[in-house]
Amino acid sequence: xxxxxxxxxxxxxxxxxxxxxxxxxxxxxxxxxxxxxxxxxxxxxxxxxxxxxxxxxxxxxxxxxxxxxxxxxxxxxxxxxxxxxxxxxxxxxxxxxxxxxxxxxxxxxxxxxxxxxxxxxxxxxxxxxxxxxxxxxxxxxxxxxxxxxxxxxxxxxxxxxxxxxxxxxxxxxxxxxxxxxxxxxxxxxxxxxxxxxxxxxxxxxxxxxxxxxxxxxxxxxxxxxxxxxxxxxxxxxxxxxxxxxxxxxxxxxxxxxxxxxxxxxxxxxxxxxxxxxxxxxxxxxxxxxxxxxxxxxxxxxxxxxxxxxxxxxxxxxxxxxxxxxxxxxxxxxxxxxxxxxxxxxxxxxxxxxxxxxxxxxxxxxxxxxxxxxxxxxxxxxxxxxxxxxxxxxxxxxxxxxxxxxxxxxxxxxxxxxxxxxxxxxxxxxxxxxxxxxxxxxxxxxxxxxxxxxxxxxxxxxxxxxxxxxxxxxxxxxxxxxxxxxxxxxxxxxxxx
Numbered sequence: 001x002x003x004x005x006x007x008x009x010x011x012x013x014x015x016x017x018x019x020x021x022x023x024x025x026x027x028x029x030x031x032x033x034x035x036x037x038x039x040x041x042x043x044x045x046x047x048x049x050x051x052x053x054x055x056x057x058x059x060x061x062x063x064x065x066x067x068x069x070x071x072x073x074x075x076x077x078x079x080x081x082x083x084x085x086x087x088x089x090x091x092x093x094x095x096x097x098x099x100x101x102x103x104x105x106x107x108x109x110x111x112x113x114x115x116x117x118x119x120x121x122x123x124x125x126x127x128x129x130x131x132x133x134x135x136x137x138x139x140x141x142x143x144x145x146x147x148x149x150x151x152x153x154x155x156x157x158x159x160x161x162x163x164x165x166x167x168x169x170x171x172x173x174x175x176x177x178x179x180x181x182x183x184x185x186x187x188x189x190x191x192x193x194x195x196x197x198x199x200x201x202x203x204x205x206x207x208x209x210x211x212x213x214x215x216x217x218x219x220x221x222x223x224x225x226x227x228x229x230x231x232x233x234x235x236x237x238x239x240x241x242x243x244x245x246x247x248x249x250x251x252x253x254x255x256x257x258x259x260x261x262x263x264x265x266x267x268x269x270x271x272x273x274x275x276x277x278x279x280x281x282x283x284x285x286x287x288x289x290x291x292x293x294x295x296x297x298x299x300x301x302x303x304x305x306x307x308x309x310x311x312x313x314x315x316x317x318x319x320x321x322x323x324x325x326x327x328x329x330x331x332x333x334x335x336x337x338x339x340x341x342x343x344x345x346x347x348x349x350x351x352x353x354x355x356x357x358x359x360x361x362x363x364x365x366x367x368x369x370x371x372x373x374x375x376x377x378x379x380x381x382x383x384x385x386x387x388x389x390x391x392x393x394x395x396x397x398x399x400x401x402x403x404x405x406x407x408x409x410x411x412x413x414x415x416x417x418x419x420x421x422x423x424x425x426x427x428x429x430x431x432x433x434x435x436x437x438x439x440x441x442x443x444x445x446x447x448x449x450x451x452x453x454x455x456x457x458x459x460x461x462x463x464x465x466x467x468x469x470x471x472x473x474x475x476x477x478x479x480x481x482x483x484x485x486x487x488x489x490x491x492x493x494x495x496x
Contacts (some may be wrong), residue, residue: 111177115146116460150199151169178194260308264382283368309332310329395438426458429456465493
């Protein structure tokens with residue numbers, strides 16, 4: 001390296017003045033760093049050793065990091081702006097940077113354009129780099145998405161008498177937001193949100209088999225999406241945001257579970273605990289693929305409100321506009337309080353939910369609580385809990401009268417190097433669940449079902465991780481010959 005190059009580097013680091021360059025010039029500016037979200041809590045600059053896959057697929061100034069639903073997006077991320085393509089007067093078409101959203105809503109609506117993340121085994125591989133190049137290119141025209149491909153295995157013990165005890169499955173999902181139009185000052189904009197699911201596993205063409213039906217459990221122990229044969233579209237809606245992102249609304253075929261009842265520590269069967277009781281409150285009527293309306297209001301960083309109203313009788317892969325009836329309707333409201341430091345333990349979010357159901361000229365009611373709390377200002381350990389209670393009429397929609405879940409999640413880094421050192425998907429989680437069957441589900445052998453689950457995530461490449469998981473279900477509500485069952489699972493997940 002030449003002496004002048006060394007001086008340029010030292011000057012850029014602030015260790016020498018411009019006069020050390022031998023002329024009146026100033027050092028060239030250093031490029032902005034690549035970022036990683038660290039589970040959404042604390043974004044950090046990606047070290048050069050971990051940035052190879054990003055460097056090969058996008059420029060740093062183009063990056064919008066991956067968001068995590070249930071976590072307010074950090075202010076540093078919200079300030080990022082990329083160059084837009086098509087401008088007409090005060091409006092921009094297919095903007096490379098979405099319009100402004102308040103921090104909690106940003107995590108719900110904006111997927112980001114980054115899929116490759118630091119991993120301890122392979123820093124870069126051709127599949128991850130190609131996936132990131134595609135994602136970067138589409139992101140320049142406002143199209144941001146998450147593509148998840150999953151292969152899983154589930155086995156049970158003790159073996160059921162004459163039944164199937166081992167299952168294999170594939171479950172795939174393509175979801176995202178296409179930002180269509182926004183004001184040049186980012187204060188408002190139009191967007192399209194979507195989700196499509198397909199697979200060859202549980203809740204698809206094997207939907208009448210699987211662990212849940214085999215052991216007769218009220219909740220589903222298995223990692224799976226829902227749908228029918230072919231491609232299933234549970235969400236397709238047009239949205240608009242106003243007032244610098246303090247308000248947004250969307251109308252169309254709505255999946256309420258993608259927006260309400262989020263929890264940063266337990267939100268998805270691929271990367272978090274797998275039992276359906278942990279991914280969403282089992283007694284809340286969180287409907288999908290039904291015509292409806294959803295709106296959100298966040299006046300400050302510390303408070304938000306969400307409201308959704310939808311039907312609930314749309315058949316699988318049917319037109320939701322043909323299944324609209326005031327006698328089959330659900331109303332859901334959620335109020336959230338967000339704090340950056342709760343009693344010295346660090347950030348937490350506390351949610352109150354209320355449900356009203358209309359079914360067969362009967363009105364049902366229910367309420368639920370949802371909380372997530374970091375356990376220490378600098379701790380990687382977090383606590384989560386969901387609980388709820390429905391009256392008999394509201395419980396008829398889910399067959400769950402009451403439920404409670406709680407758990408601990410230890411997120412990376414666990415160490416300075418190796419597995420557990422990368423702040424992405426890697427974690428260990430332990431959860432406990434309880435659910436009570438509704439009157440509509442009777443007769444059942446047991447009224448109360450309990451479960452324990454232990455799960456781990458090991459990220460092997462920038463876009464692939466393995467997840468081993470073990471559960472024990474106590475007193476499955478419809479089990480007749482045993483009081484409990486072990487469920488062992490292993491899934492491999494590609495996230496593009």
